[in-house]
Amino acid sequence: MKIYTGGGDRGKTSLFSGERVNKSDLRVEAYGDVDELNSALGALVAFLPSGEAALAEELQRIQSDLLHVGAWLAVTPGSPASSELPSITEEHAQGLETAIDKMEQELPTLKDFLLPGGHVSAAWAHVARAVCRRAERHVVRLLAGNDEDETSLQLRGVVTYLNRLSDYLFVLARYCNKVQGQPDTIWRK
C-alpha cells in the first residue's frame, strides 16, 4: 500500500477533525512531538536488556496510548470527531505512578543530578523524556486561553499524562542502567 497522498505537498495537512492547517500549526508541532516521543520509545524497546519482556510490553502499551494522545491533539475544540476518541483519565497517570513506584523500589535513593546516558536503553529513555517534556510544553501552549470544552478537558488530562510519563522515563533510565550493571553518571559541577 502506498502511504503517500501528496495532499500535504504545499505545506498544509488535515487534522483528525478535518481542518486544513499549516504544518507549522501548534497542533501539528504538538502531535509531531508525540510522534517523535513514540519513535524514541520504539528505539528504547529495541535496546531493552534481554529478560525484560514485561517492560517491553508495558512500553508498547504506552506507545499505543500515545497514538490516542496524538489523535486528541489533532482534534479542534467542539469537533464531533472527539466522540470517536477514548477518554484520557487520571487512571492513566496513576498507572504510570504505580510503575514508577515499582521501579524505584529497586533503585538507590537519588541525591545528585545525573548526566543523561549510560546503557543505550537508558540513553534512549532520556531522549524520550526530553521529547516528552517538549510535547508537554506544546500542549500547555495549546491549552492557553481555551474554554472548558471536551477537547480542552482531555488536553488537560494529556498534560498530566505527559508530565507523569516524563517522570516515568527518568526512573526507567535509571532502572535500565541498574539492570545492565551500569552506574548512573553523577554531575560533577
Place this chain on the structure above:
Amino acid sequence: MKTFNTDRIAAKSYSTTLLARRWLTEKVFEIELTRPSSFQFTPGQRIRFSPETRQRDYSLLTTPSDSTLGLCLFNVEKGQFSPVLAAAEIGTKFSFTGPHGYFTYRPSARPAVFVATGTGIAPFLSISRSGVTEFTLLHGVGTASDLHYQDFLRSTARLYVPCLSASPDQAGTIENGFDGRVTHYLKEYFPPDTYDFYLCGRQEMIRDVTLLVDERFPGSLVYAETFF
C-alpha cells in the same frame, strides 16, 4: 497499567459466508456476506480481510440495520484478494476483522459534499442508506455504465452530479451528467464556500481535491478514505 478505553466499537475477528455475487460490469461486482450476529459498525467503516501476510480493506455498502453485509469491488487484474472474491463459490467461508476506520458522517452546519471515484461510492451508499440526505454527491467514473447506484443516489442526494471522465464518444450520456473529472467540476462549477468534504476513491483524486480545497474552498473540512 490501564490503557485508554473508548465507547467506539472495537475491531474483532469474525467468520462470514459468501451468499451471493452480482456482476455490475465486466470488472465490478457486488457481494453479499452473512453478518455475524455480534458484528456492529458505523456507516462508512471498513472490514479487513488478511490473505496470507497482506491486508485488504473494503468499505461496507450496507447499513447497520441490514441483516447481511455488502461490498462493491473492482476485480483488480493480478490483485491480491479481489480475484479470490470474484471467483469464490457461493458458500465459501472467510474470516475478517472490523469494523475499521474513522470515515464516518459527522453532522455540522456546513454543507456536506461527498466525492467518490469508482467503487469509492460504497461508504456513501452506507451513509445515505442510513438516513443522511442533505448532501451533494459527485461521483467520478469512466462511463455512464459505471454509475451502478445512480437511481437511489439521485433520489436521495440534494444534488447528484455524475462526472464521466472517458472521452465524450465513449462516456455515454446521462441526466445532469458532467463531461470531465470531479476535480474539474469542483474547480470550474462548484460555488466557493466552506463545506465538509468527504473524499473516497483513488489517491490522485484525493490529492487533487485536497489541494483544490486549500485554494478554492478555504475553511472547509476534509475527511478522506483512500482506495489504493
